């Protein structure tokens with residue numbers, strides 16, 4: 001699936017601005033682009049990709065400090081990196097994890113949702129839809145190695161993956177807390193959750209805006225495994241190895257069959273979903289609530 005119009009335009013702008021794959025990364029000298037040694041890491045500004053072509057797997061590390069919030073730039077760069085991997089036949093699986101200590105992703109970037117104009121909200125929501133669709137329908141095996149708190153839009157990303165492994169730390173909660181912020185999850189994210197944990201558990205989780213600590217997350221089924229923090233990466237890679245043993249075409253066709261109806265319901269109603277979002281987020285009452293919340297977050301340190 002190609003990037004949607006608005007996201008593609010922004011992707012081109014980012015690429016023109018130099019946000020393409022480059023080295024050295026993290027200060028380590030690396031072979032020049034196209035060096036072909038098969039071990040080269042690549043990165044744009046906010047996503048670090050560590051490829052292991054021999055295994056057919058890449059690790060994507062979200063590194064948009066402080067909290068990997070889903071800004072337009074971050075989502076665009078993430079999708080560029082994902083598309084690059086999808087277009088490379090060497091890669092059949094991706095582990096998604098965070099490079100920001102203690103936070104997988106803080107979810108939607110609240111500064112994108114506050115005090116902007118309707119055109120911006122529409123562009124932003126289109127990018128969120130695109131992120132979800134591209135991940136949800138990815139041909140590759142996606143394993144989320146959740147090494148930090150994972151609320152709302154962070155959980156949205158994790159829910160698109162085939163497997164979620166959570167590090168066992170009581171601070172690392174996961175869930176869709178939207179109602180706590182006075183907002184409502186879109187129907188397609190609700191469907192994604194229902195497909196994952198069932199209808200009744202989703203009703204409770206969504207209405208109460210529950211954030212599950214590891215043991216509860218495992219019990220309700222929003223994650224598949226909870227492991228000690230120091231075993232997260234190795235567990236994610238061994239889960240991946242199991243999935244990689246299945247012939248790709250059969251696995252992928254099965255995944256597509258299982259996910260088609262959920263994805264189609266958004267694909268068919270994308271414009272209406274954008275309009276709903278713009279109307280909802282532009283309301284004075286919603287703006288006020290989000291602004292107060294953002295202020296509280298900013299004052300936390302002071």
Ligand SMILES: CCCCCCCCCC/C=C\CC(=O)SCCNC(=O)CCNC(=O)[C@H](O)C(C)(C)COP(=O)(O)OP(=O)(O)OC[C@H]1O[C@@H](n2cnc3c(N)ncnc32)[C@H](O)[C@@H]1OP(=O)(O)O
Nearest residue numbers: 066069106107108109110111152153184276277280297298
């Ligand atoms: C019916 C029609 C349809 C209508 C549809 C409506 C929309 C539905 C959308 C559904 C999908 C997703 C919704 C969301 O994702 S909303 C975002 C929810 N996220 C949160 O509530 C998390 C907020 N953040 C935190 O709780 C904490 O930051 C943390 C992640 C636990 C980390 O804690 P920390 O102590 O390590 O860091 P902290 O000091 O709090 O933050 C550091 C700086 O980062 C800023 N920040 C944090 N989160 C966000 C964010 N989500 N967006 C933007 N900025 C964020 C924070 O303000 C600090 O900034 P500064 O350094 O003080 O300037």
